[in-house]
Amino acid sequence: RKEVEQDPGPFNVPEGATVAFNCTYSNSASQSFFWYRQDCRKEPKLLMSVYSSGNEDGRFTAQLNRASQYISLLIRDSKLSDSATYLCVVKVDNDMRFGAGTRLTVKP
Amino acid sequence: EAGVVQSPRYKIIEKKQPVAFWCNPISGHNTLYWYLQNLGQGPELLIRYENEEAVDDSQLPKDRFSAERLKGVDSTLKIQPAELGDSAVYLCASSWGVAIGAGELFFGEGSRLTVL
Numbered sequence: 001r002k003e004v005e006q007d008p009g010p011f012n013v014p015e016g017a018t019v020a021f022n023c024t025y026s027n028s029a030s031q032s033f034f035w036y037r038q039d040c041r042k043e044p045k046l047l048m049s050v051y052s053s054g055n056e057d058g059r060f061t062a063q064l065n066r067a068s069q070y071i072s073l074l075i076r077d078s079k080l081s082d083s084a085t086y087l088c089v090v091k092v093d094n095d096m097r098f099g100a101g102t103r104l105t106v107k108p
Numbered sequence: 109e110a111g112v113v114q115s116p117r118y119k120i121i122e123k124k125q126p127v128a129f130w131c132n133p134i135s136g137h138n139t140l141y142w143y144l145q146n147l148g149q150g151p152e153l154l155i156r157y158e159n160e161e162a163v164d165d166s167q168l169p170k171d172r173f174s175a176e177r178l179k180g181v182d183s184t185l186k187i188q189p190a191e192l193g194d195s196a197v198y199l200c201a202s203s204w205g206v207a208i209g210a211g212e213l214f215f216g217e218g219s220r221l222t223v224l
Binding site: 004008036042043044045046087093094095096097098099100101 | 153216
């Protein structure tokens with residue numbers, strides 16, 4: 001079983017749609033959680049950290065459920081510019097472990 | 109401020125040849141990572157340095173891969189000899205440290221290796 005698992009997608013949604021990505025992790029001792037964004041043929045960049053209380057940044061909302069070892073990312077009112085791969089990242093033993101990513105394409 | 113700099117951006121070699129990648133992290137970042145990324149996959153950790161010390165190299169295939177970070181700044185990742193399966197993007201990243209909550213990794217643009 002992979003340490004961090006994501007639905008690979010792809011998700012193809014129209015502009016304005018709401019889309020949700022899920023991620024599960026296997027190590028209960030995981031320390032911190034993040035979502036990174038990676039554009040095609042570019043390097044990953046931090047989108048947002050994920051806190052136990054849930055957190056929001058504009059159209060993006062992240063949730064963490066430690067009991068279920070589950071992380072989610074919700075994108076509201078999707079824009080064309082949201083098209084990218086979204087990587088779930090878990091910090092384990094001070095190492096950052098990446099999921100395989102979920103690919104999102106937002107269409108006009 | 110300059111970001112993480114990697115070179116070369118692209119490298120094409122024949123199998124069994126050696127190859128080296130170089131990384132210059134963001135100034136002041138004491139933690140440096142090398143990741144490997146295959147098409148359609150997330151980055152996979154190869155090695156992590158805290159200053160000049162390799163604190164996690166458990167995923168580094170030591171029979172053919174080696175890395176160093178002399179003086180705790182620049183780092184080099186070497187493959188010798190390269191195999192067809194080594195074709196991938198090699199990403200270098202740096203961060204301020206590993207304190208809980210310190211989660212932002214800054215990545216370089218990567219070195220894309222093609223082994224023929």
